[in-house]
Amino acid sequence: MSVLRINRGRKGSCRWLRLAVLLALIPFLASCAPKKKVNLPVYREEPPGQVQTAPPASTPPSQPQMQPPERQPATVPEAAPELPSPARISPPPGQVGTLLARATKAMQTGQLDKAEMHLERALRLSPREAQLWHTMARVRFEQGNYAQAVQLCLKSNSLAGKNGAVVRRNWLLMEKAYLKTGEEKKAAQARQKAAGQF
């Protein structure tokens, strides 16, 4: 058999050497304790709005519209109405619906990264589902990225077709986003658009 077969070695034979070496080295080693390189990963969210921001081409309608006086400059953002939960629009079927539900749940528990990733997964399966883009806009809103929230609402609208309920939600969310960025006129126009969806 070519394999090594060796009896238990006597431990004492080299223990003295080990001790002597170590004793002799203590002062030396103590002085050169390694400096640990701490290289902690830093989470960096790619700013989704990193593209140069030109004013959206079609955001608010340029035709002046009559504004109901009671809707005039809402200064308190909280005054904006609560968004209806997306659950009330019938969810897309199958895996896309499952992922949308997961994303909504993650968003409600503050796990915005997770919500975003579930939505991206769903969008890979159903890239032209307006509800998914709307929910993504809500995630961006929660993340404090109001410009992207508006853009994603516009994207959602461009795919919503005749789905008035989704369009209405998009305009309502845009109103909230504009209030956050202090663009009260655009907010009022968005509210009008939302009202027009009934």
Next chain:
Amino acid sequence: MKWGVFAFLLPLVSLILYVGYLDHVIRKNFEGKRWSLPAVVYARPLELYPGLTLSIPELEEELQLAAYRRDRQAVDPGGYDRQEGVVHLVTREFHFPDGLEQSAKYTLSFADNTLVDISRNDNGKAVDGVRLDPARIGSFHPKQHEDRIILSRAELPELLVRTLLAVEDQNFYSHSGVDPRAILRALLANTRAGETVQGGSTLTQQLVKNFFLSNQRTIRRKFNEAIMALLLEARYGKDEILTAYANEIFLGQDGGRAVHGFRLASLFYFRRELKDLSPAQIATLVGMIRGPSHYNPRKNPKRCLERRQVVLKVMRAHKVIDERTYIAAKAAPLGTQTVTGNGFNRFPAFLDLVRRQLNQDYREEDLTSDGMKIFTTLDPRVQKVVDRQLEETIAELERTTGKQGLNGAVVVTRREGGEILAVAGGRISLQSGFNRALDARRPIGSLIKPAVYLTALTKGYTLATPVEDTPLAVPTAGGKPWSPANFDRSTHDRVPMYLALANSLNLATVRIGMDVGVKRVVQTLKDLGVSGDFPAYPSFLLGAVSLTPLEVAQMYQTLASGGFYLPQRAISSVLTADNSLVKRFGISVEQRFTPEQVYLLNTALQHVVRTGTGKALSRHLAASFKVAGKTGTSDDLRDSWFAGFTGDQLAVVWIGKDDNNPIGLSGAGGALVVWGEIIQALHPQPLDLVEPEDIQWQWLRPDTFEISPSPFFFTSDQVKLPFVAGTLPGKINSAAYGPEDPPGRGIGKVMDKIIDWFQ
């Protein structure tokens, strides 16, 4: 007396300093980051769900790429079996950026090349979908190309540990780094044999040798090895040393990559996790330590088998396995799987793009040493189709045209979302080097035209606006006037604008472009997502601008997604080695054009394919796919382009020569053919454009420019076109720009009024 002390102290101090130096070397290498772990790059995970168009052979191709193995019956993770219409599959546990996905066994049922049903085997319930662990498509190595997957002590199977100790170092748990009796025995055996037949090295010494020392056999190295083994044992525990050994050990070569550690070796040779290996397979791996190349189970199966039987005997002798296991293991075949080339840079052009994106955020040493996990958007199935079709179709084109030395590049992305699915940087996919998709900057010819027509649509033109397609001379600064011509030298009195685009008429395009202003068109190209500095010469209108295929893809992406600019992405997330999220490349969109204008333009681009310069596509795709696309040809037929999109994918193809010589092919003759072959193989979805609210459809007689909300009677030549409400033609006169009419005057004034009116 003084000298005596000195003579005594000098060697002692030197020795202490030297040992201290060795200790320093050990700690520097052994503490903290022990190995340079290459960043691992993954393809997109395959999402399986009922209704997905996927045949069993296509699934099998995906599974093979993700290093799944075909078993007689799928039981362990990473295995599948295949029967008539049914695939059983046991997924592997995997850490995705959004969390851990547990291993589970599924039954997939297929009918007519469609996945119809998925159920979990443990509870028999149907599920909405399954996500497979993604294929490893490459890794970024430091120079020495070592690859390994790190295991902790707890993850080392006991059977492996006991076998390893029985074979390599029986006194491991009692010696202190060096085993003098083992050395003595080996020395004796070697002297007797006259050559090295036995090693007396402990695992610790072997580790020291691999980890810190060169490969030369000198006394000095032996001395260093012994001292360092002692130091290592004094400083670190047995388990830590054993774990380091199991991760460090070299177990073979995979092309340019060195396979280190038991875990990677297990996946590499058996496509199984280490914990799922049989005793016979463990014996094979342990036997290979002696000489990974000499005992390579794929190259030298006979030798490897003999060695394995020896190891099995040792296992039995040391009661690592019982007699029954021994007999069964002895009779087992080697069970090695073929190499898939898995994990080693199968798609160099795409990886090149990934690497360039990462280099913007990370230093080279982070990429080659921190074991980061990079999740990309690559779709291996699309990439394989692209590679195959590009290579075959170019060869075919060379045969039919007699031209030699053609090359090409392809970029395929998802229509919405902007994820890059595949990149081909040349006709031979495995050849890395010049990446034409990213670096070949070539004149785009008529691919520029959508930018001209989109500008016109924003300036009040409609698809039915009559434009003159007649010769003109554009004055140039200080030179002689520029007189463009149509591709086929033809001229036309007046054509509706959509037809000028569909037939790629140069004269009409230049007239429109001069009317709206070249600067505006340049701005449109930039708004479409192409960055750069483009001088606004009139020749810009006919594509005298050089772009890479990737840049063209970005330009058309903005059209394909309805006027929203989406930065294209090749990477979705980056995780650290211990699975915490460090970077996300999330979706971001920005509306650059109104949905109405883009809708009109895309409808005209559908006419390009239906009746215009792209109609040869009907040989590859039925008209019902309603593809929107554009051909492009540069001067003297040097570059052949096609860019277009279906309901779910966008692709750009370039064909040309590296030396920029003419290839004798137009966009329709070359790139379009490749485009058609690729998209045909990808199960495309038809392009159904979502109609914006303010669209009205009208019938147009292109010959008389008559418009009607209902079809004309007794007229075969008519077409239904969309208009933005309130911009019905009849109100716009012909765009009559001639040399005597400098841009911005004449028709321009009328245009301004109209624009004022409808803004």
